[in-house]
Amino acid sequence: MNSKLPGNKTTCTNNATQFHLSNPPYESYFYSDCHSSSHVIITSPLSTSNLSIIGPRLLVAWPAGNSGVVSFFSPENGENGTLSIRLANSSATGNALEPLYFQGPPGSRNPQVGISGAISFNSSAVLTLPILGSIRTIRDFTEGPSIIYPDLQDAISFSETGDGGATLNRTWLDNTTTTHLTFTPLNGSDSVIIRGEENTTILFGAGTYQFKASFNYSQLHQLSPENVLNNASAGLFKQNPEQTAALSFLSYTNKLLAGTWRFLTYFGRDSMISLLLLQPILSEGEGGAIEAVIGVVLERINSTDGTACHEEVIGDYTTFLNLQKNITSSAPQCDYKMVDTDYFLPIVMKNYLVDTETGRNRSKEFLNTTATFLANNAGMKYAALAKRTAEKIMKTSTPFTLEGGQIKENLVHLKEGEVVGEWRDSTYGLGGGRIPYDVNTALVPAALRSIASLSRAGLFPDHPEWSETADEFAKIWEDRTLDFFRVRIPQSTAVSLIDSYMNESSFPGPSNTEQITSDIIFHGLALDGDDNQPVVRVMNTDDCFRHFLLNTTNQTQLSEFLSQTTDNILHPFPLGLSSSVGLFVANPAYGGDPIYAKNFTRGDYHGTVIWSWQLSMMAAGLAHQLGRCDSSDVPDFCADETLYRKILSAYNHLWNLIDENRLQLSNEVWSWTYDDGFQVEPLGAFTPTESNVQQLWSLTFLAVHKENFPRLKAEKSNKLLIEKDYQL
Structure with missing residues (x-):
């Protein structure tokens, strides 16, 4: 009716x-x-x-x-x-x-x-x-x-x-x-x-x-559930009516919103991460959800230096901020303090404009669109704005690729005077770190790979050289950044650190230290942390970026990286990241300083809490790596029966946790209490910072599903390797 x-x-x-x-x-x-x-x-x-x-x-x-x-x-x-x-x-x-x-x-x-x-x-x-x-x-x-x-x-x-x-x-x-x-x-x-x-x-x-x-403010034009999804995904309306309705509530013809109620507007990082995970089900073409995401980011680029906008400021609040500067204006503003948002743009552009038939057919018309949102970008085409961001990425990534340039100083740092710069954007989310792990080891090389692909497709005609140099840069960033963040805790030291953490945090559950049978290995959240810590020694889930976005070819490094990720997924907290309520996005037990237990708690926005989209990207990332075992270029880990079994075990364990927490998956973040086991508790029970009940990137399980991988890949992989050796 x-x-x-x-x-x-x-x-x-x-x-x-x-x-x-x-x-x-x-x-x-x-x-x-x-x-x-x-x-x-x-x-x-x-x-x-x-x-x-x-x-x-x-x-x-x-x-x-x-x-x-x-x-x-x-x-x-x-x-x-x-x-x-x-x-x-x-x-x-x-x-x-x-x-x-x-x-x-x-x-x-x-x-x-x-x-x-x-x-x-x-x-x-x-x-x-x-x-x-x-x-x-x-x-x-x-x-x-x-x-x-x-x-x-x-x-x-x-x-x-x-x-x-x-x-x-x-x-x-x-x-x-x-x-x-x-x-x-x-x-x-x-x-x-x-x-x-x-x-x-x-x-x-x-x-x-x-x-x-x-x-009586001007309204947005909402994408209906039928219009936000592609034709092949129409069955989701009946299978997941609430989630598709929530996706529609956050989707409009000119932008997708981050979440409600707290983030009911454009956030560049959120919308692009959501697109990366949701793309298989989203509508394509003019007026579709995919172009809404890419277009809204291009509209808000700082045309002076190519920086992508993190959050827009609109409505009554932008008038208020302007008046603080004695400016009478309701013109929208943009927040450009983040360092990660830039790198997502070429990735989502490549995934659509190069990798899909609709995107390839639409690329010329879409990039010829004239920007209208920001006065400073008026009259500029999307193609020119995209090029500004790509030029910035190429310029800032160059020093690390030069001979002798693989030093900490040439990595991507937070902006001067800022304590946040990527998705863990709360005061203590990076433990005071200045050089974030996810940006340097995953986002930079993934963006460079995408720039190379976009250039080969002719979308950066002024820079044909990028088709090769961006790939060369990416290889160096892929292979030479992980070691900066690697943390290895000797077995005996690990037991002592967890015992100290148990006292400092008053965690009422078991320490699980009896399960420590070898050294603990992970990659810290950032470099240059609080109290002069060279590495922020907080175990975390940000490995998911690298697994999901990259096809690295350094075989020894890839195998070791997959091994440590799966160990940390399989091990229970505080030994690892696993709990019955999900994977904690941070485990501070190995920090070696009381400040870690104090700043990474169940009441902290990026503490010992669970984020839905990190579960989603980790699941998609492990699936991506396991899927490479059926590719034309099989990685070595596929032939290592013990390692392959462990990766598959971690993948299945992760999906068991996801399935056990289906009721929470649409929430932005959730926390827990402990009484003879973990029980889910809203984050807002411990802090004034509430979780959004509907978050765009928390709806990605509409597209991310458990895949069935064979228990053994070793026979096929060994056969391929033997054939290669024989040919040589």
Whole structure:
């Protein structure tokens, strides 16, 4: 049936999409139709919740403008933990949410759109703090030291309505857009009361109240579930209805969004990693999801130096930041502080424009597109912007390739004054390191290989030499970077380090040190870490980048690298990375300094926690390497029966963990508690930094599946090797 829109006679010809995801204490409700998309989150503390972090809250997030509203509630009686809230389904439709659409008076630039629902309180409650406008403003409050911007808060007006309700309005700093939030009593509930010295709080009685949240910002054009997937993947609609609906919620004709509610806008790294893993199922061609991802990155390149944009700043927040510089403008801005985003661009371009028939046929027209998003790029073609990034990569990678140039100083460093620069972009995510492992050992050579391929396809006509030199550069980066990050812990030392970590971290589980039968080997997160550590000695899952992106040919190095990766996957934490709730993205047990146990915990964004997309890329990476055993150029590890069996065992073990945690896989990140074993716990139970309930790169299991590899490859591989020797 068509979705009817209160407020006028306009209807959508296509069915609305709505679904509910439960992840207590968070309940998420999604609604999308032809006019707008909304994500509503009800937070109601559990009896086990940390009440200093989690409190009753209604949050509405909108993809358009990265916008939203939030209302924080507290019990009127002041007893923290006694107030519970929930959404009540409509008695008329049975739905939790209904759309709002008002065309507005003649001359209105945009209609007023949004969402309506019914919120129930188990006892009288006070709306203590509303924030209206930008998701970034809400993030600054929830994740930082409760930052409130008076210029924004003081602009919220409270007024009573004639039906016992109250409305909150705020006009954005652009003096055009307005956000509304209204509460109206239902089913005989008490009228709301506006109170406070400056009328800045609202009192509710126990009962049910309709809320309406709306705004009049320009909307995005969403890709329907049918349009975001290619024809061959249409069966996923029925097989995975919630995940495909979530993918659609984050997908629009001009960009894919990173996640909701916290990252409901463009993030370059996130969208390109997602594309790398999701490409087999995404729609191709003009107006499709793949070109939306590549195009949005090209649009936002810094045309001066070729740097790719990490995060865009749009909507009310960009006006706010401009005003801090005494600039009156709502023009979008870009964050260019990351060092990894550049390298993903040539990889995704090559995978589509060179490796697919549609991409090859579309390459000329697509690269001839004129950029429009940033004023500084106005009039530039996508081809010119792509070339700027490729030129930057070639220039910055050259010093390491020169004779005698394989020194630490010529590796890729974080930018001066920044503590973040790649996906582990929290304050302590790299342990203070300045030279990240993933960027140098995987992303740089993968980007160089892709530049060579793009050049051979004629897509960089001004640089035909790249077809050879980029491959030559890549070989040096592939073979000569791993050793900088290699950590080898002697067996006896490893036992002592884990024992120390157990005391420093108070980890209640077993140490598993009896399983240490040889030296521990891994590659550290970064170089030049905190407390003058030459290598940040934190075991991690970033091996997945190299396994997934590269076909290295240094056979001894490849075999050793696969061996240490699989050991760390198979070994239980804190010996390795494995737990029943997934692979930890960091294991600080071998750090040798209490600072590691302190900064890499189950409450840290990049600590001893589990990220869905890292499970996905590790699974895809091991599958990629195992798949090389059926290629025309079989690696040596395929003929090593013991090593091959171990890799296959780690691959199967990883998939067992993935299957056991299916309920979490769409989440951005999750944590754990330990009581005679690991149990899943939301990250938000330990820190104000919540996990997004839907994250773009956490939907990649729609495309990444377990593959069946034979138990033995040795016979075939040995035969091939014998034939080669015989021919020689």
